[in-house]
Amino acid sequence: MGQEKIALTTPSASFRLRCRSLNSLRLRRIFDMFDKNGDGTITVSEISQALSLLGLEADVAELESMTQSYIRPGNEGLTYEDFVSLHESLGDTYFGLLExxxxxxxxxxxxxxxxxxxxxxxxxxxxxxxxxxxxxxxxxxxxxxxxxxxxxxxxxxxxxxxxxxxxxxxxxxxxxxxxxx
Known part of the structure; x- marks a missing residue:
């Protein structure tokens, strides 16, 4: 199975569950899975590594660009709350546009x-x-x-x-x- 490049510009329709409590549970599991060292933050490197393990290749510069404005000053990565904000922002940006x-x-x-x-x-x-x-x-x-x-x-x-x-x-x-x- 070859490496596939993930498109950060077209998230899936299943990106956001329609039930808020299930979405929170799923997001928490994803966050914890990405947080390999268990420090409560996920870095661009950890996100890239997790995607790579799934056979998906993401451009690190694109990941950095996408996450940078969500990382709080003084932090090296996204906290869970930052991760949720990023997720909601991407969902709001893309899902209002789809028929x-x-x-x-x-x-x-x-x-x-x-x-x-x-x-x-x-x-x-x-x-x-x-x-x-x-x-x-x-x-x-x-x-x-x-x-x-x-x-x-x-x-x-x-x-x-x-x-x-x-x-x-x-x-x-x-x-x-x-x-x-």
Whole structure:
């Protein structure tokens, strides 16, 4: 799987959950995952490293430019509150401009890109081993035991073939992204 360049100018429609409490929970997990040294801030280097582990390449100068105005004077990186402000700013900037049809098309495209991160061999399925590898790259303890990974697969494997296809992945992600009323 080759390195892909991420586009910082076109965030995905799934960038922001429509349910505020789920969004906060997800943002906190992402922040903690990026904060490799656990110091309560994430640096451009930590963001770049996390994206690289996912097989996504981001231009460090673009990352610095995007985050600089959110880093408080005296800090070397984004605090969680800074990270939330950056996230909200990007969401407000981009999501007011998208039409519903464009959002759905973009969401499908983004889900496909996310699916490909997990489907390392490109066979159209996420196996337990592939899921374990990605969870490991992200440093998530859930992937330490293959039994845990198998349980994750079973929980979304609607056709019970022991792996996750794109349709199952998409349904799982849509269940996580709660629509607003």
């Amino acid at each position: 519903n049809e464009e959002e759905e098309t973009q969401e499908e495209s983004d889900l496909w890109e996310a699916f490909k991160v997990f489907d390392e061999d490109g066979d159209g399925y996420i196996s337990a081993k592939e899921l374990q590898v990605v969870l490991g790259k992200l440093g998530l303890v859930e992937g330490n035991l293959i039994d845990n990974v198998h349980r994750m697969i079973v929980s979304v494997d609607t056709n019970q073939d022991g792996r996750v296809d794109f349709y199952e992945f998409k349904e799982m992600m849509r269940a996580t992204i709660v629509p607003s009323s």
